[in-house]
Amino acid sequence: MEAVLSAIMSDLLSRATSMVIQRYRRSREKEAEHGIQRLQRVLLRVDATVEAAEGRHITNQAMLRQLEMLRQGMYGGHYMLDTVKFRGHGGDDEVSGGLPVALPRFSSARRLPSFTGHSSDESRQKNPENLKKLEKMLERLETLMGDMLEFAVFLEGYPRIPRQPYCTYLVLGNAMFGRQMEMETVINFLLRPEAPAGNGAGPGVLPIVGVARIGKSTLVEHVCLDERVRSHFSSIVVFTGEDLDAGDLAAFRGSAAIKHQDATAASRGRSLAVIELAGDVDEEAWRRLYQSAASSMGHGSKIVITSRSEKVAALGTTKALRLKALPPEAYWYFFKALAFGSANPDDHPKLASLAMEIAELLDGAFMAGNVVTSLMRANQSTEFWLRVLQCSRDYTRKHQAMFGSHPNKLLQQGQSVYPWRIAGTHDVVTKFSKIYQKPSAQDDVPEVTVQDILSGRSTRKGNFSAVAWVSTVPPYYTFLASCVSQTVRCSTANKKRPRHARA
Numbered sequence: 001m002e003a004v005l006s007a008i009m010s011d012l013l014s015r016a017t018s019m020v021i022q023r024y025r026r027s028r029e030k031e032a033e034h035g036i037q038r039l040q041r042v043l044l045r046v047d048a049t050v051e052a053a054e055g056r057h058i059t060n061q062a063m064l065r066q067l068e069m070l071r072q073g074m075y076g077g078h079y080m081l082d083t084v085k086f087r088g089h090g091g092d093d094e095v096s097g098g099l100p101v102a103l104p105r106f107s108s109a110r111r112l113p114s115f116t117g118h119s120s121d122e123s124r125q126k127n128p129e130n131l132k133k134l135e136k137m138l139e140r141l142e143t144l145m146g147d148m149l150e151f152a153v154f155l156e157g158y159p160r161i162p163r164q165p166y167c168t169y170l171v172l173g174n175a176m177f178g179r180q181m182e183m184e185t186v187i188n189f190l191l192r193p194e195a196p197a198g199n200g201a202g203p204g205v206l207p208i209v210g211v212a213r214i215g216k217s218t219l220v221e222h223v224c225l226d227e228r229v230r231s232h233f234s235s236i237v238v239f240t241g242e243d244l245d246a247g248d249l250a251a252f253r254g255s256a257a258i259k260h261q262d263a264t265a266a267s268r269g270r271s272l273a274v275i276e277l278a279g280d281v282d283e284e285a286w287r288r289l290y291q292s293a294a295s296s297m298g299h300g301s302k303i304v305i306t307s308r309s310e311k312v313a314a315l316g317t318t319k320a321l322r323l324k325a326l327p328p329e330a331y332w333y334f335f336k337a338l339a340f341g342s343a344n345p346d347d348h349p350k351l352a353s354l355a356m357e358i359a360e361l362l363d364g365a366f367m368a369g370n371v372v373t374s375l376m377r378a379n380q381s382t383e384f385w386l387r388v389l390q391c392s393r394d395y396t397r398k399h400q401a402m403f404g405s406h407p408n409k410l411l412q413q414g415q416s417v418y419p420w421r422i423a424g425t426h427d428v429v430t431k432f433s434k435i436y437q438k439p440s441a442q443d444d445v446p447e448v449t450v451q452d453i454l455s456g457r458s459t460r461k462g463n464f465s466a467v468a469w470v471s472t473v474p475p476y477y478t479f480l481a482s483c484v485s486q487t488v489r490c491s492t493a494n495k496k497r498p499r500h501a502r503a
Contacts, residue, residue, distance in 0.1 A: 176222050207312040208321045208322075208323065224274070335362070341377045
């Protein structure tokens with residue numbers, strides 16, 4: 001009798017425990033679904049506000065800062081939403097083979113903590129820690145939108161910017177992305193009134209510092225095309241050179257490009273000189289150059305100097321503007337639009353999960369993002385994107401192991417890298433010795449592209465150049481890679497060829 005009662009009590013206790021657990025799980029599922037739905041609704045409001053604001057010609061600096069806050073919130077919200085929806089669909093174990101891989105880390109004060117815990121999408125959503133992160137993001141966005149009531153009212157007072165209703169992919173692929181606040185900072189400096197003439201003050205100088213291919217020339221070109229700037233200066237001239245070792249502006253005339261010239265009364269002889277340096281700057285040469293500019297340029301003129309060298313930061317009459325890589329949330333927003341094109345990521349959760357991992361490996365590089373997304377956009381199959389992820393991961397890991405740095409940083413420092421190949425012969429080794437740029441208007445553009453090399457379509461040998469990316473935004477540069485490709489004997493290929501060159 002005691003044994004029967006014990007069995008009954010044990011069974012009842014087991015059923016009660018199971019019922020409590022199931023109710024807890026169901027409550028967590030409902031909480032997660034409700035949180036995701038709330039996040040989707042608030043993101044619709046944020047997206048609509050940002051789109052409406054970007055369609056207006058805003059000049060108020062405070063409103064521009066509010067708009068930048070909205071953009072960052074939009075990027076962070078979409079990153080969080082996509083992480084919840086797509087992570088766990090990509091078959092990561094299938095790619096990595098169960099081996100730990102050190103992925104590159106982004107440094108950002110607003111970096112969202114990555115989702116950890118269970119591998120399935122459902123358990124990610126129910127994880128208490130992830131629910132707290134989701135709730136925190138919701139609270140941030142809802143507070144942000146609550147503070148934008150006056151912003152929406154004031155927005156109606158600014159004139160509209162006429163534009164065609166293109167899809168997100170075409171807009172992001174043909175416009176400068178992620179540098180709107182930096183552009184307004186430069187324009188605000190250029191339009192700022194100078195001290196009265198006659199006190200010996202020279203033209204104002206703004207240094208712009210950043211690594212190679214971070215977007216310095218693109219930013220300056222967009223500033224020079226802005227109507228506010230063009231109506232403020234009678235002439236805009238861009239000078240380019242490797243190093244600053246000339247004594248005055250006349251020495252740069254051979255490399256000068258006149259961007260704008262209009263001697264109207266409104267400009268009053270003011271001119272803008274843009275000096276783009278690839279290398280270093282000599283302080284004595286700069287002193288002589290600045291003295292020459294002060295004597296030859298009209299009152300109210302300005303100078304913008306761009307360089308990779310931190311030394312130019314000390315040359316400015318105002319605080320230097322430093323361009324950095326985009327935060328991961330903004331880069332993912334950009335990468336996703338280019339990778340999927342007109343396709344909807346919600347219809348392809350596996351592809352979206354793979355794309356998030358590939359984007360993390362690219363370390364915020366614009367050019368690499370455009371190269372890789374062009375391949376992905378042309379072949380939207382899970383098998384192909386898995387292969388791209390596998391090759392990208394192996395490529396990054398091997399360069400970090402052998403050279404101690406991410407391959408994108410190696411290229412920025414002028415060092416060689418060994419690109420991956422999705423397919424092709426294993427006895428061909430290709431090396432990118434450097435990346436350089438030239439105006440797209442020039443005719444001598446190579447037929448071989450970097451995409452041809454990565455996909456295995458090109459097996460060209462010897463020294464040659466390949467087109468990496470043709471920019472569709474001003475100043476419309478064509479970026480090329482100097483390639484060295486050679487054949488190694490199959491019997492010794494694995495010994496002679498660097499491991500990071502194998503696909």
